[in-house]
Amino acid sequence: MNLLHERLVVDEHGQKQRLDRYLASLGRWGSRTHVQKLIDAGQVLLDGQPARARYLLRPGQTIEIHWRPTDDGLVVRPEPIPLNVVFEDEWLLVIDKPAGLVVHPTPTHSGGTLVHGLLYRWRGRPPGLDPLRPGIVHRLDKDTSGLIVVAKDPHTLAALGRQFHQRRVSKEYMAAVWGVPRASTGTIDAPIARDPVHRKRMKVVRQGGRMARSSYRVLGHRPPISWLAVFPETGRTHQIRVHLAHLGHPIVGDQVYGRARKLPPGVTVERQALHAAALAFAHPVTGEPLSFHSPLPTDLQPLWNYCQSACD
Structure with a gap:
């Protein structure tokens, strides 16, 4: 594959961000692990000089990236998978x-x-x-x-x-959770880091985690379940699932951050009851405001119907 050369200027949101995290968050150069490999190989220059992955950035600095897209040993071939x-x-x-x-x-x-x-x-x-x-x-x-x-x-x-x-994308999720939050609206401001013991899990930490913030609004409830609208301001791995579990109200069907509980009669859930219902952003080329909405899938509809009178 041809070597690609790219250049960017750190914006205000890069203030005191680690170099590797900043580049990984832009989604252009693969995973954070891959970004770190580029940095370690000297393929990332900061103001014309090699830099370490943990370097804390300042707005206005120039980053140059020299890279080849990687396949990490996997060969990805087209498959006729239906996409909506x-x-x-x-x-x-x-x-x-x-x-x-x-x-x-x-x-x-x-x-x-x-x-x-x-x-x-x-x-x-x-x-x-x-x-x-x-x-x-x-x-x-x-x-x-x-x-x-x-x-x-x-x-x-x-x-x-x-x-x-830069957190200019608006995201709204619908989530069915166990129990009823004390407040009908609220914000969960709790840093998240990878669990040092269970490496596939994330957890809320007091120190060393990445800032994470989610707001929520109760749409309705009927014991033992509530439906929430959740608005993540940041985009950490498993953020909504971790935050709601931290709040004491894990998502129904979440086998990682919750536990098995008895569902109401006639209601079944085969997966975590979490749905990305709305997405809004500015078109990156035309600047036109774009807004999209997705109806609740049929597999979660019985859970919604259970508390329909309260959720309408």
């Missing part, structure tokens, strides 16, 4: 992802992902995009349904990444 595309133009598309669909390939999910479906739809990978995560700006967990935006070219990917990084 709710919007598409020459620069991006918005997809309503079903529960059970993994967004991009990993060593444990080498096929059948949203990326495989994208490559089939595009008849190949657009030039300059990462082989494993082509155009992927943000992610949804496998068992979370709802809206996700994908870029078709590097410029659009970087522009969308900046909007997410």
Whole structure:
């Protein structure tokens, strides 16, 4: 693959951010691990000089990245996976992802992902995009349904990444949780870090974590379940699931951050009851405001109907 050369200027949101975290948050150069490898190999220059991954940035500094998209040993081939595309133009598309669909390939999910479906739809990978995560700006967990935006070219990917990084993207989720929050509205401001013992889990920490903030509003409740609208201001891994569990109200069906409980008669839940219901951002090329809404999937409808009189 050809060597790519890119240059960017650190904006105000990069203030005191680690170099590796800042670049990874833009979604352009793969995972944070891959970004760290680029830095360690001297392929990232800060103001013309090699820098360490932990260097704390200042607005106005110039970053140069010299890189080749990596496949991490995986070969991703197009697969005819149906995608529910709710919007598409020459620069991006918005997809309503079903529960059970993994967004991009990993060593444990080498096929059948949203990326495989994208490559089939595009008849190949657009030039300059990462082989494993082509155009992927943000992610949804496998068992979370709802809206996700994908870029078709590097410029659009970087522009969308900046909007997410600068928290100019509006996101709304619907979540069914156990119990009833004491306050009908609230904000959970609690840093998140990876669990040092269970490495696939995240947890709220007092020190050393990344700042994370989520707001919520109770839509309705009927014991033992409440429906919430949740508005994540940051985008940490498993953020909503971790925050709601920290609040004492884990998401119904969440087998990682909750525990099995008895559901109301006639109600079944086969996955975590979390749905990305709304997404709004400025078009990265035209500047036009874009807003999208996704109805609650049919598999979560019985849970909604259970408290319908309170949730209407």
